[in-house]
Amino acid sequence: MMRTLLTVALSGCVMLPITAAANDDRTQAYIDQLTAMGFPAPNENQLVHIPPSMADLEKADIHPELKKVIRRGYDLFTNTQQLRGKNVFNNMNCSSCHLGEGRMPFSAPIWPAAVTLPGYRGKNGHVNNLEERIAGCFTYSMNGKPLEYGSDDMLALSAYHQWLATGVEMYPKQPIYGRGFPAPERPAELSYVNGEKLYQKNCAVCHAEDGVGLRIDGHTVFPAPWGDMSNNWGAGIVRLHTAAGFIKNNMPLGQPNSLTDQEAWDIAFYMDSQERPQDPRYTGDVKETAEKFGPTFHKHSMYGQVRESDGKLLGDHDNTGDKPFLKPDTVRSRTFD
Numbered sequence: 001m002m003r004t005l006l007t008v009a010l011s012g013c014v015m016l017p018i019t020a021a022a023n024d025d026r027t028q029a030y031i032d033q034l035t036a037m038g039f040p041a042p043n044e045n046q047l048v049h050i051p052p053s054m055a056d057l058e059k060a061d062i063h064p065e066l067k068k069v070i071r072r073g074y075d076l077f078t079n080t081q082q083l084r085g086k087n088v089f090n091n092m093n094c095s096s097c098h099l100g101e102g103r104m105p106f107s108a109p110i111w112p113a114a115v116t117l118p119g120y121r122g123k124n125g126h127v128n129n130l131e132e133r134i135a136g137c138f139t140y141s142m143n144g145k146p147l148e149y150g151s152d153d154m155l156a157l158s159a160y161h162q163w164l165a166t167g168v169e170m171y172p173k174q175p176i177y178g179r180g181f182p183a184p185e186r187p188a189e190l191s192y193v194n195g196e197k198l199y200q201k202n203c204a205v206c207h208a209e210d211g212v213g214l215r216i217d218g219h220t221v222f223p224a225p226w227g228d229m230s231n232n233w234g235a236g237i238v239r240l241h242t243a244a245g246f247i248k249n250n251m252p253l254g255q256p257n258s259l260t261d262q263e264a265w266d267i268a269f270y271m272d273s274q275e276r277p278q279d280p281r282y283t284g285d286v287k288e289t290a291e292k293f294g295p296t297f298h299k300h301s302m303y304g305q306v307r308e309s310d311g312k313l314l315g316d317h318d319n320t321g322d323k324p325f326l327k328p329d330t331v332r333s334r335t336f337d
Contacts, residue, residue: 026050038257039106039178039249046177051103051111051164066159073160076153077102077110080142081220083153088142089323090230090277091213094157096223097141097237099250103164105178106249106256111164112179115172122296123236126334130158135330140235143277143321145328181245184261190240192308195270198263202252203271211274226274228321233279239300243268273302275314277321280331286315 030050035041042048052060054074057067076082078101080093094110095101102110118129123136134157135146147154200209206222207213213224224230237243248264250256259267283289290304298304303315320326 034105034178042177043175045174047168047172047174048177049111049165049168051109052166053103054101057163069156069159070163072153073156073158073163074101076157077160079219081218083144083147086145087138087147088144089321090143090228091215091220091224092142092231093220093223094137096220097246102160104250106182107246108180109164109178110161111168112176114158114161114165115168115170124331124333125296130161134158134161139280139328139331141231141237143230143232143235143323145323145325146330149330181242181249183241183245184248184264186241186244187262187265190269191266192270192273194263195266195268195273198259198267199270202259203267206253211271225271226276228277228319230276232277232321233301233303233315234281234297238272238276238303239297240265240268240272240302241300243272269302273307273309273314275312275317275319277319277323278317278326279303279315280327282318282326286313286317290315 027048027050031041031048054071057070060067077094077098080088080095081091097108098104098110099107100109113130113133117133118127120126121128121133128136131149131154134154135149138144138146147157203225207225211224211226212229213220214222231237237246244261244265244267247267248257248259248261251264251267252258279289279293281289281293283292286304290298294304305314306312307314
């Protein structure tokens with residue numbers, strides 16, 4: 001069903017109320033498929049956008065050179081491993097987290113970034129543009145080194161984001177339907193033991209019992225949810241609510257919304273209580289780093305906390321995985337003072 005949805009993701013955007021959208025058969029079919037999969041229907045006044053596909057690109061009335069650049073962006077997005085050892089130092093692709101080629105609602109579709117940036121980001125405390133947002137994904141989720149600003153590949157990735165946003169106005173005033181990884185309400189208690197059992201039952205078949213994922217002939221089939229080949233401690237998905245939202249809305253693959261809220265949170269708690277490469281912002285002391293970036297980030301993660309199963313202080317190490325450096329020079333502050 002997850003893959004079937006993508007085959008009807010036709011180009012266009014529509015403003016609700018629903019009564020107006022009902023006249024658009026394509027949009028209504030799109031909404032109907034999502035609700036049949038357990039996702040909520042759009043609220044009134046939400047922006048519903050159906051991103052164009054690569055098939056739509058071939059039919060689009062735009063310059064052939066621009067099509068070539070967008071195709072390159074798509075290729076980088078779905079096979080980011082081609083940059084392994086240069087910009088990527090783990091087993092992740094961009095599409096490992098942003099499912100459906102970055103087009104899937106409730107799986108952090110990437111097109112909203114193209115119409116809401118430049119914008120302020122609390123994680124680094126300043127206004128970010130689209131290139132800087134992409135750079136952040138390479139720094140943390142790819143445990144890597146960002147593409148150079150203004151480079152051909154950065155242009156291509158940016159162009160792909162913007163192509164998916166075709167037809168959407170800049171800085172939309174309405175809330176965006178299906179944006180991000182919306183998390184279910186956090187339960188009163190989280191269980192590491194139950195999370196481990198649920199992971200082994202529901203997740204290990206793809207991501208392996210020890211979280212190493214699956215690679216075949218140098219290609220990532222299923223990413224590593226923890227360990228040296230996973231994202232580092234600065235990646236957004238180490239935040240419990242982000243992981244719980246991703247799991248609830250997307251996992252097991254092809255079975256969205258099949259886990260209860262408690263189950264999604266418990267798996268996230270277990271998964272994010274496992275070690276991974278060091279946060280690139282590491283000061284040399286895990287407690288100091290957790291405190292420094294706690295208000296904007298780590299208050300939602302297990303970084304710097306003691307794991308209940310064995311008393312281990314999470315993040316207390318200098319391990320950077322396969323990456324031969326800690327902090328890329330693109331992690332920087334910005335001020336207009």
